[in-house]
Amino acid sequence: MAYVPHGVTRTAKILALGAFAVGKTTLVGAVSQIRPLRTEEVMTSAGIGIDDTPAPGKTTTTVAMDFGRLTLATGNGGVALYVFGAPGQPRFWRLWQGLAEGAIGLLLLVDVRRLDTTFEVLDQIESDPVCRDLPLVVAVNQFDDAPVYPLDQIRRALALDAPIPLLSCDARDPASSIAALCALVDHALARHPDHPRPPDHSHPPNRPDRLDQPLEGSR
Ligand SMILES: Nc1nc2c(ncn2[C@@H]2O[C@H](COP(=O)(O)OP(=O)(O)O)[C@@H](O)[C@H]2O)c(=O)[nH]1
Numbered sequence: 686m687a688y689v690p691h692g693v694t695r696t697a698k699i700l701a702l703g704a705f706a707v708g709k710t711t712l713v714g715a716v717s718q719i720r721p722l723r724t725e726e727v728m729t730s731a732g733i734g735i736d737d738t739p740a741p742g743k744t745t746t747t748v749a750m751d752f753g754r755l756t757l758a759t760g761n762g763g764v765a766l767y768v769f770g771a772p773g774q775p776r777f778w779r780l781w782q783g784l785a786e787g788a789i790g791l792l793l794l795v796d797v798r799r800l801d802t803t804f805e806v807l808d809q810i811e812s813d814p815v816c817r818d819l820p821l822v823v824a825v826n827q828f829d830d831a832p833v834y835p836l837d838q839i840r841r842a843l844a845l846d847a848p849i850p851l852l853s854c855d856a857r858d859p860a861s862s863i864a865a866l867c868a869l870v871d872h873a874l875a876r877h878p879d880h881p882r883p884p885d886h887s888h889p890p891n892r893p894d895r896l897d898q899p900l901e902g903s904r
């Protein structure tokens with residue numbers, strides 16, 4: 686059992702969300718300084734046509750949650766981040782409310798090859814009574830064989846409000862994934878406690894269902 690290191694004065698919980706196979710489990714494993722808790726189960730032929738993924742190496746799926754922990758040094762003592770990963774399929778969405786309880790914010794992972802699934806996830810976040818009030822950062826997990834789009838185009842396609850940070854990451858890379866977590870911590874700090882910004886759910890965003898041409902030279 687690895688205990689929280691000395692010098693840690695604060696803790697914060699973060700929930701990584703996103704559609705099936707966008708890299709949530711990979712990101713939690715990449716950032717965790719302890720052996721991550723995983724709840725992976727082997728996918729069987731029963732999932733064909735339901736749990737389809739462009740990731741050829743994916744043979745398991747999260748059925749409850751991922752959990753990892755990392756400590757970040759700050760000016761006045763360390764902060765321990767407890768990073769949870771949610772299962773992505775709609776049949777597990779009822780778990781999100783409980784997983785999001787007490788979190789300082791949500792990290793939404795996106796695979797640009799399957800933006801339609803991200804629209805559904807955004808709709809779910811907006812309708813979840815806990816998730817919808819949490820600060821949100823969106824991270825494009827840039828898969829090797831996925832096209833590369835300018836972030837402003839992805840922002841428009843997802844109809845993200847201007848204050849929502851949007852960045853690109855590689856969920857397999859600890860530094861890149863930690864940068865995404867830091868962006869979320871910064872964003873959450875900026876909103877709390879002096880800058881509350883209640884979300885406006887009165888006008889459902891109009892989300893286009895495709896992106897334009899990828900950047901030149903992209904894969
Ligand atoms: N090439 C590439 N593969 C990735 C990346 N992130 C995840 N994967 C692979 O994509 C598959 C799905 O990732 P996983 O973390 O299980 O997705 P989850 O369903 O969101 O938890 C796995 O086979 C990963 O090894 C990435 O950034 N690049």
Ligand SMILES: [Mg+2]
Pocket residue numbers: 709710711746747770771772773
């Ligand atoms: Mg997973």
